[in-house]
Amino acid sequence: VIKDTISGIDGERFSFLIIDLDDLKYINDNYGHAQGDRAIKAIADTMRESFRENDTIGRYGGDEFVALLNRVPSTECLNVILDRFIDKVKANRAGENDEYPITCSVGVYTGKRGTESFDEVFNRADIALYNAKRSGKCSYCCYSDEMHK
Numbered sequence: 001v002i003k004d005t006i007s008g009i010d011g012e013r014f015s016f017l018i019i020d021l022d023d024l025k026y027i028n029d030n031y032g033h034a035q036g037d038r039a040i041k042a043i044a045d046t047m048r049e050s051f052r053e054n055d056t057i058g059r060y061g062g063d064e065f066v067a068l069l070n071r072v073p074s075t076e077c078l079n080v081i082l083d084r085f086i087d088k089v090k091a092n093r094a095g096e097n098d099e100y101p102i103t104c105s106v107g108v109y110t111g112k113r114g115t116e117s118f119d120e121v122f123n124r125a126d127i128a129l130y131n132a133k134r135s136g137k138c139s140y141c142c143y144s145d146e147m148h149k
Contacts, residue, residue: 015072015110018125019043021063022103022137027094035094039063039102042092050085072110075142082106082140090138105132106140124148 021043028036043065047057056068072078085106092102107129109121124143132141 011112011114012070013072013110013112015069015078015108016121016125017067017069017140018060018107018122018129019047019065019067020105020107020129020133022105022133024063027100027102031095031100035096035100039092039094042094042102043089043104046085046088046092050081050088075110078108078110078142082108086138086140103138105129105137107132107143108140109143 021039024036024039027039040059040063043063044059047065047067051057051067051069054070056070058066060066069078069081072081086104089104090101094100094102107125107127109124109128111121124147127147128141128143131147132139135141
């Protein structure tokens with residue numbers, strides 16, 4: 001569904017997100033796989049609460065999720081959405097006594113429908129994700145052409 005939506009020809013602005021749960025291995029190793037599953041579910045639930053009905057969200061695999069945000073009017077609006085999402089994720093906790101904060105990192109690419117292939121869009125969001133991870137996790141990073149070099 002996301003591939004078809006990105007390749008549409010209407011030129012509408014969108015933002016594509018890759019969301020990666022931070023430190024899932026640590027949670028699994030120290031608190032057990034049930035708590036890791038709880039962390040994954042917390043990300044999914046927070047995505048459903050944070051994004052609009054006309055956005056497309058899904059689990060990509062393991063601890064990674066994707067979201068296609070439709071008709072994002074501006075960078076400022078996108079930043080508000082992402083700041084709120086990160087804050088909502090951080091409100092979740094893992095561990096029997098809720099002692100471990102759940103966080104995620106997000107890579108973002110914003111483009112216009114019909115101008116790039118899904119693979120190009122995904123690759124750029126993935127590059128941004130790794131920049132978010134390198135900058136300390138629990139954050140988001142929006143792709144820029146300088147990252148590709």
